[in-house]
Amino acid sequence: MAAALTALVDRLARATPLSAEDRNAIEALPATVRTLEPNASLLYPGDHSQTCCIVLSGWVGSFKLLGNGQRQVLAFYVAGDLPDLQSLYLPTTDYGICALTDASVALVPHGPMRALMVRRPDVAAALLRETLVSGSITREWVVGLGRRAGPQRMAHLFCELYTQQRAAGLVDTEGRCPLPISQTVLADALGLTAVHVNRILKELRGQGLIQLRQRTLVILDWPRLSALAEFDPTYLHLDRQGP
Amino acid sequence: MAAALTALVDRLARATPLSAEDRNAIEALPATVRTLEPNASLLYPGDHSQTCCIVLSGWVGSFKLLGNGQRQVLAFYVAGDLPDLQSLYLPTTDYGICALTDASVALVPHGPMRALMVRRPDVAAALLRETLVSGSITREWVVGLGRRAGPQRMAHLFCELYTQQRAAGLVDTEGRCPLPISQTVLADALGLTAVHVNRILKELRGQGLIQLRQRTLVILDWPRLSALAEFDPTYLHLDRQGP
């Protein structure tokens, strides 16, 4: 359990300077680690969660289901992300969280989490910042789902995921980064069908913009891909605050 | 200027009990009131705002523009809403805010706003709660834009706006509430064209579900409308907290 939460410390420190005391306070949180297989649920809509979840490894998604069985993915979460921080303030969750790959998460009870935020205002501010950035990303998804056609929408998502992973040091020198999700999941995130996602992928591949094989995304032509997507990374708020 | 911020006090008190001190502290904030004509901008993408905006009257919207001139509305704001609270923590705004009707807003400088939140933790928690509820609504918009077909999507938005205004006491005994926006704005919120919005309205009207005239929405058949939308108000988090 010790050092399990370094993923969170690293994430927060990326945007906000944290003192050694802040780091220690985070790593001292009582956390239960859970490993998850793909598709395993962590949280169901309507649950009253008593813990906050921190992704340690793998990919996790939040989603909502519709009456006819359709699914909409709301966000992707990777190491250091907090999919349900809001459960601290809004007891009833309105969405589900499940593992998209083999994953591990830390579960921290609400009590110690709240205590940490009271004792360590800088940590509270950093967590609040993460929440606001998540909201900003969700708004950009609204724009994509509302106003971007399929190819542009997919290109934009790839630009987003690529940029996020580059900030996390997960992109290699050849423009490759992990994208360990099926076309079905991609479709549920993009508001399309899996069949159509497949056709758009073929199109982007045919234009020499990307490759997507073996759970790896390769950006072959960033200038043209980001131009197609009209990608502006401002909304990711990756600029570091403070000293 | 005095009492301008009662709209905010009333809004926060709807979900969170506030002490008299809390209320007084909010109403003592230094606020500049601005009146806006329809379409007047309050905030442009890329701005570095030094104030927080509180809607006092009228309807305000946040939005993003795309390269080809398309617009996506991200949220509607009415009296008591805070369209840009996040500017306190994320200095670069990535969206625009403009008046959708004649409107008035209060502008509170970041300094006093921050000071209030430090001195009055309950107010800070109430403001955080509002931010989280906004995020929850944005996620529901993602679901609608991604997975609901036109009529269902529009029905869902009407259910949402109606339920919110009922909580604010703005619905009369005949199921009427204000909806003072053009079909073009509605289209920009629903990710559709104005022409198609018009056709869907005709359809919903023809089925005897709603009326929309003279800036007023009338819910004629709530059971069928909410069933069509598969509307579940959980995500609005209207349940009052605490005593």
Added chain:
DNA sequence: CGGATACTTGAGGGTTGTCAAAATATGTGG
């Protein structure tokens, strides 16, 4: 009354969905 804005309707085309099936990849047990 005149001009501007908003709403309404029609015709036709493009994007995306649905249904179905084949091809490929992945995983498991013998």
Added chain:
DNA sequence: CCACATATTTTGACAACCCTCAAGTATCCG
């Protein structure tokens, strides 16, 4: 290592939804 079962990806044909363009009607406001 192979044989098999399963999941994922790929492709085709067709239909539905939504968009575009265009024109006409209603409404608002000075």
